[in-house]
Amino acid sequence: MSNATNDIAVIGMGVMGANLARNFASRGLSVGIYNRTVSLAKEVVKSHPEAKLDQADTLEALVAGLKKPRRIIAMVSAGKAVDAVMDSLDALLEEGDIIVDAGNSHFEDTERRCKRADARPWRFMGMGVSGGAEGALLGPSIMPGGDKEAWNALRPMLESAAAVSDSGACVAYCGTGSAGHFVKMVHNGIEYGDMQLIAESAVLMRQGLGMPSRAVANTYAEWNRGDLESFLIEITADIFRTPDPKNDSGLLVDAILDKAGQKGTGRWTVLAAVELGVAIPTIAAAVDARALSAQKALRIQAEEQFAPRRSTLAGIRTEDLRDALYAAKIASYTQGFAMLRTASDERGYGSDFGEISRIWKEGCIIRAGFLDRVREAFAADPELSLLALAPSFQKELKTTLPALRRVVSAAVTAGLAVPGLSASLSYFDTLVCAQGSANVIQAQRDYFGSHTYERLDEPGVAVHTDWPSSKDA
Secondary structure, three states: OOOOOEOEEEEOOOHHHHHHHHHHHHOOOOEEEEOOOHHHHHHHHHHOHHHOOEEOOOHHHHHHOEOOOOEEEEOOOOOHHHHHHHHHHHOOOOOOOEEEEOOOOOHHHHHHHHHHHHOOOOEEEEEEEEOHHHHHHHOOEEEEEEOHHHHHHHHHHHHHHOOEEOOEEOEOOOOOOOHHHHHHHHHHHHHHHHHHHHHHHHHHHHHHOOOOHHHHHHHHHHHOOOOOOEHHHHHHHHHOOOEEOOEEEEEOHHHOOOOOOOOOHHHHHHHHHHHHOOOOHHHHHHHHHHHHHOOHHHHHHHHHHHOOOOOOOOOOOHHHHHHHHHHHHHHHHHHHHHHHHHHHHHHOOOOOHHHHHHHOOOOOOOOEOHHHHHHHHHHHOOOOOOHHHOHHHHHHHHHHHHHHHHHHHHHHHHOOOOHHHHHHHHHHHHHOOOOOOHHHHHHHHHHHHOOOEEEOOEEEEEEOOOOOOHHHO
C-alpha cells in the first residue's frame, strides 16, 4: 500500500460500504478500503478495477496510507462491530483525525460514542445514509451529526458524494451529538408511514374498487405527475406492471407472501416518540401493521373463524383515494417533524428542519416533490411547531380531509383494513379538538390513584377529590 496518499478510507466492504467507496473514487478521491475478512476487500478491488481502490490488509496499513487529518468512514453492522472498529482505531489515530459511523446505528449508541470521543484526541461523527445500495453508489442522502469541526473537514468530500437536487447537494449538518442518526431514524419512520399508506391505497383500489392491475399501475403513474410525486409512488406503479416470472397470467406482487419485514428503525422511532411524549399514530400504525402481518398463520385462522364479510367501497373514486393519501401523508410528515423538533429542543441538537427536508429531496427512499413544500413551510416560519399548522398545509388539509374521512368510513363499512389511513384521520380529529376526553382520564386517575388534576378555573393548581362511591350510596 502506498504511503499517506489516500484522501479518505472506508471500513466494511459489504454492498453499502463497497458502493460508498466506489462513489468517493468516482469523484476523483483516492480511497483506502479495509475489511476484517481481507478476501472480501480484495474481491471488491478485483471486481471494480475502474475505482482504483487502495486495499489494506490491516488497519495499521489503512491508517498509514491516509493524509492528515485522517478521515475514516465505518460502514459496518450496528452495535458491537462499530465499537470494535473504534477500539481498534483508538491507539492508531492522532489529534484531529476523524471516525464516522455511517451504519444504521441506534442514536443512543451514537450519543455514547460521542461522549467517548470527547475524551480522545480524534473526532467522531454519526452519519445517516439513505438511498440503499444504488444510492450509496450514485449519490445518497447523507445526514451527518456530531463534531462540527469534523463536519467542516469532511464537508467537501460528502458534498461530492451526495445526491444532488435543484437546491444543491443532499447533505447537511443535522446537529450535535447523535442528531445524524436520530434524523435518519425519523426518516425511516416516515418511510414506514408512506409505505403503509400507499399499500393501503393499493388494496382499496384492487379490492374496494375492483380495479385491474394495469389500471392500478396507471393510476399511480398519474399520481406521480401531481402532488404525490415520489420515488415510492413511482416504484409502486412499476410493481403493478411486473408479471410473475413463474406465471405469465399473474403479477409478481400477488406471488409475494404478505409478511412485511423490518430492520428495527421503525420500532426505534415509535419507542423514541414514547420517550419524548410525541404522538406519531400514523407511523406507529405502520409498525403495528408490519408486526401483525408477520403473524400469517394466526391471520389465516382468524379469517376462517370470523368469516368476515367484505364489500366494495361505496361512493368512492380514485380522486378520493388520491386526496385521502395526500392528507395522510401530511399527517405522517407532521408527526415525524414534531419528533425532530422535540428531540432537537430536549437534546440541544440545533437541527435545521428546512435543511433536513431539503436533503431528503433526492437520494433517499422518501424523496418527493412534497418535500419542497415542507422546506418552504419551515423557511416561512423556522419556529413552526407543527407542520400541519403551516398556512399552505392548512389550506391543503381543508381540501383533502373530507376525502380521507369518506375513504376511511367506506373502508370500515366494507370491512377493509386501513390502519394507517384510520390513524391519520384520528390524529387530525384529535388535534383539532380543543376539548377532548382527557378530563375523564384525569378524573379516573385521581379516583383510583390520587394523581390529582387541574381545574379549568384554577390552572396550575393540583387538586384531589375524595370521589363518592356508588357502593356507599
